[in-house]
Amino acid sequence: MNEVKKEGMLSVIIPSYNEELNILNTTRTVARILDAQQIVFELIFVDDGSKDRTYEKIKEAKKEECRVRGIHFSRNFGKESCIFAGLAEAQGACAVVMDCDLQHPPEVIPKMYALWQEGYEVIEGVKVSRGDESLAHKLSAGLFYKIISRCSGIDMESSSDFKLLDRKVIDTLSELKERNTFFRALSFWVGYRSTTIEFQVAEREFGTTKWSVRSLAKYAVNNVTSFSAAPLYLVMGMGILFIICAVILGIQTLAHFLIGDAVEGFTTVILLILITGGVIMLSLGIIGYYIAKIYDEMKERPRYIISERV
Numbered sequence: 545m546n547e548v549k550k551e552g553m554l555s556v557i558i559p560s561y562n563e564e565l566n567i568l569n570t571t572r573t574v575a576r577i578l579d580a581q582q583i584v585f586e587l588i589f590v591d592d593g594s595k596d597r598t599y600e601k602i603k604e605a606k607k608e609e610c611r612v613r614g615i616h617f618s619r620n621f622g623k624e625s626c627i628f629a630g631l632a633e634a635q636g637a638c639a640v641v642m643d644c645d646l647q648h649p650p651e652v653i654p655k656m657y658a659l660w661q662e663g664y665e666v667i668e669g670v671k672v673s674r675g676d677e678s679l680a681h682k683l684s685a686g687l688f689y690k691i692i693s694r695c696s697g698i699d700m701e702s703s704s705d706f707k708l709l710d711r712k713v714i715d716t717l718s719e720l721k722e723r724n725t726f727f728r729a730l731s732f733w734v735g736y737r738s739t740t741i742e743f744q745v746a747e748r749e750f751g752t753t754k755w756s757v758r759s760l761a762k763y764a765v766n767n768v769t770s771f772s773a774a775p776l777y778l779v780m781g782m783g784i785l786f787i788i789c790a791v792i793l794g795i796q797t798l799a800h801f802l803i804g805d806a807v808e809g810f811t812t813v814i815l816l817i818l819i820t821g822g823v824i825m826l827s828l829g830i831i832g833y834y835i836a837k838i839y840d841e842m843k844e845r846p847r848y849i850i851s852e853r854v
């Protein structure tokens with residue numbers, strides 16, 4: 545499919561889920577900005593199994609702008625899958641991933657492109673403000689980035705999916721076999737000559753955010769476990785703490801026994817059983833989660849299924 549790696553061409557990858565209101569506007573805005581800078585480009589819309597008329601809009605955009613390409617997933621596979629599908633489809637010498645709602649300002653793309661021409665292979669977009677988001681969203685996103693930054697040792701509080709990648713990086717990422725990917729962290733992980741560029745998170749152009757608090761929480765848990773084994777260490781830590789408590793309690797109980805007033809020990813017994821049960825169950829839960837992950841990866845299912853394309 546992508547045997548033609550066009551000289552200096554930029555592939556713009558746009559994951560879109562229920563974005564019927566944004567497609568045409570985004571196409572025009574991006575095309576205008578890139579044409580003004582005389583950057584050769586292609587626009588790849590990845591429709592994540594939208595339930596609205598997103599795919600029809602992509603076809604419309606294709607009629608209006610021949611450099612548009614569209615992929616339609618058979619169902620909703622999530623933004624990560626969109627990004628990887630887009631990277632696999634990209635024919636450019638470099639590719640930029642951006643949101644369909646123009647919250648990643650397209651004005652920054654030419655600057656990223658210039659940095660790429662200077663020889664950088666990964667150009668990370670760094671947020672300087674989080675735009676207008678609900679408090680719950682802000683808090684949960686904040687907490688999520690704190691956790692993942694701690695677990696993975698990468699500062700991701702201000703990082704985003706808005707990045708420009710060189711062909712080498714695209715090929716490396718496409719070769720990765722893992723299914724539960726976390727694009728934002730993987731682009732750090734692969735290394736290469738990288739730099740950052742700051743951008744202001746814009747207001748969402750049309751429509752509403754596609755993330756509920758629930759889906760964000762799921763995304764957070766999924767990414768923490770797919771990128772680090774820290775929760776397993778947490779279990780270990782809790783186990784150690786528990787053992788220390790048990791030793792102290794044990795000594796106390798023994799002392800009482802030796803003194804001779806150890807008649808009513810039931811509260812301690814019940815407490816101990818409860819704590820043990822709780823810790824064991826939690827640990828099993830976390831271990832089970834990892835086993836489920838291993839199972840998932842073993843199946844080597846495709847990351848996405850494309851049902852149509854233009």
Ligand code: UDP
Binds near residue numbers: 562620622626642752
């Ligand atoms: N998106 C997607 N699949 C999903 C959810 C979101 O492709 O299941 C896309 C969405 O169309 C948008 C981008 O991911 O282009 C970011 O989503 P959104 O703007 O809703 O997230 P926010 O900016 O609020 O974090």
Ligand code: MG
Binds near residue numbers: 647753
């Ligand atoms: Mg958005």
